[in-house]
Amino acid sequence: MTIARSWSVALVGVDGHLVEVETDLAAGLPGLALVGLPDTSLHEARDRVKAAVVNSGLTWPQHRITVGLSPAALPKSGSSFDLAIAASVLAAADVVPTDAADRRVLFGELGLDGRVRPVRGVLPAVLAAVRSGRDRVVVPTGNAVEAGLVPGVAVEAVDSLSGLVDLLTGRSAGVPPLRAVEAGDVEAAGPDLADVVGQAEARLALEVAAAGGHHLLLTGPPGAGKTLLAERLPGLLPPLDHETALEVSAVHSLLGLLPPETPLVLRPPFRAPHHSASLVALVGGGGRVLRPGAVSAAHGGVLFLDEAPEFASGVLDALRQPLESGVVEIARASGTARFPARVQLVLAANPCPCAPARDRDCTCPSTVRRRYQSRLSGALLDRVDLRRQVQPISRADLLAPGSAAEATALVRARVVAARAAAAARWSGRPWRLNAGAPGAVLRGELRLPAATIGSASRALESGLLSARGFDRVLRVAWTLADLGGRDRPAPYDVDAALGLRGVHRAAA
Numbered sequence: 001m002t003i004a005r006s007w008s009v010a011l012v013g014v015d016g017h018l019v020e021v022e023t024d025l026a027a028g029l030p031g032l033a034l035v036g037l038p039d040t041s042l043h044e045a046r047d048r049v050k051a052a053v054v055n056s057g058l059t060w061p062q063h064r065i066t067v068g069l070s071p072a073a074l075p076k077s078g079s080s081f082d083l084a085i086a087a088s089v090l091a092a093a094d095v096v097p098t099d100a101a102d103r104r105v106l107f108g109e110l111g112l113d114g115r116v117r118p119v120r121g122v123l124p125a126v127l128a129a130v131r132s133g134r135d136r137v138v139v140p141t142g143n144a145v146e147a148g149l150v151p152g153v154a155v156e157a158v159d160s161l162s163g164l165v166d167l168l169t170g171r172s173a174g175v176p177p178l179r180a181v182e183a184g185d186v187e188a189a190g191p192d193l194a195d196v197v198g199q200a201e202a203r204l205a206l207e208v209a210a211a212g213g214h215h216l217l218l219t220g221p222p223g224a225g226k227t228l229l230a231e232r233l234p235g236l237l238p239p240l241d242h243e244t245a246l247e248v249s250a251v252h253s254l255l256g257l258l259p260p261e262t263p264l265v266l267r268p269p270f271r272a273p274h275h276s277a278s279l280v281a282l283v284g285g286g287g288r289v290l291r292p293g294a295v296s297a298a299h300g301g302v303l304f305l306d307e308a309p310e311f312a313s314g315v316l317d318a319l320r321q322p323l324e325s326g327v328v329e330i331a332r333a334s335g336t337a338r339f340p341a342r343v344q345l346v347l348a349a350n351p352c353p354c355a356p357a358r359d360r361d362c363t364c365p366s367t368v369r370r371r372y373q374s375r376l377s378g379a380l381l382d383r384v385d386l387r388r389q390v391q392p393i394s395r396a397d398l399l400a401p402g403s404a405a406e407a408t409a410l411v412r413a414r415v416v417a418a419r420a421a422a423a424a425r426w427s428g429r430p431w432r433l434n435a436g437a438p439g440a441v442l443r444g445e446l447r448l449p450a451a452t453i454g455s456a457s458r459a460l461e462s463g464l465l466s467a468r469g470f471d472r473v474l475r476v477a478w479t480l481a482d483l484g485g486r487d488r489p490a491p492y493d494v495d496a497a498l499g500l501r502g503v504h505r506a507a508a
Helices: 045-055 081-094 098-102 124-133 141-147 161-168 200-212 226-236 240-256 279-283 313-317 320-325 366-373 408-425 455-461 467-483 491-500
Strands: 002-012 015-026 033-037 064-071 136-140 154-158 218-220 303-305 325-334 335-340 344-349 388-389
Touching: 002 081, 002 098, 002 124, 002 335, 015 303, 033 045, 045 081, 045 141, 064 081, 081 098, 081 136, 124 136, 124 141, 124 240, 136 141, 141 154, 141 320, 141 455, 154 161, 200 218, 200 226, 200 388, 200 467, 200 491, 218 226, 226 344, 226 408, 240 335, 320 325, 344 455, 388 491, 408 455, 408 467, 455 467, 455 491, 467 491
Parallel strands: 033 064, 136 154, 218 344, 218 388, 303 344
Antiparallel strands: 002 015, 015 064, 325 335
């Protein structure tokens, strides 16, 4: 009896678990048994691995082969285990040294001809391997740059099973040094805010949303510029810090969205799913293999829901918990998967189903308008800090000979300065933006004078604001102060925050 082992990683959400791949060669009828809770695609690895070994000119062991994946109680899925299974079998057959396979964590799908194909999820898998104390990984050539983003690991890339054998036997040196991905490599110009005609109030709301990380609702007729504004929000945001960039890149790796040349996502992502999107498409889930949804694909950036009332109400309400916690937790009988989901939500809505260009042309009865607007539940809207009515573009603005609107670069400079002020204020805390500040802190150690928050207090007392809404008004007021270069909000900052939330009678 001969036993050899290699290693791989099983992913549950973006969390990886080190898996020991053991192979036992025993006397008996030739065949391969795979044990350890493999799914259908992993069961098919038996045929892929055998064909790849034979077609690479190697000898397949004529023994009863048992491949065990430990821990056995952990469900395992996908084709990324192919390379580890092949290495373990070849080590047990003395084709490659057993210690060479045992020292490495391997990922990759095998073609029947022996080619090694790229797989999804390499970045979070390599991160898990490093956290488990492993410092050497073997990946497909197409995933080499992605794996090289993880510090403290030696990456060896192969493009065929023969190349893996050469690597494990010492006949090849592995992958050359990987090119570091710098911010300048991926900096790309997006749509410019100067393209938006008019809409001064909506532009202000967009700037405040970018500076404080606040959620935004834009309501107005078709053609007013709601989508144009939302698409320009990511351009106002600074590049992602390294930790967040790795989190975003890990999610995109699971979705197969990373470009192989520059896999580190440094710009805030933008996702705009269609209003027919299902709950699973928006929040995540699935069958045995749980996948991230659009809210996780937008982690660190902007999730834009155009025609928001047209989304199924249950789909929208499922966003309430991720908006508060920044995490999606999907529970199934086989386990629980966690995906990061800290996003800025932008909702766009028409005022009624007929959506005329001018409100006076609306033919909807008042009951229909109320029913349409009520599709956005109060519990969801209470989590939206900024609500602006986008007015139709006037003829004068549209036909003006030259646009005096500020460009994205100018507004981004103010946003970056405001975020720096907020980051200095919240230094040493688990949040960096005003939108993440707990209400207890804003009402406690950073409590504002009664004269400053008078209008918000009256709105709370009259029922125009909920307790959560009161805290959110305070957060927006701090953001307005940061944009204005003030150490603390003034009464007019609180009044402006109430106006940006759509509460206009508070100061009366």
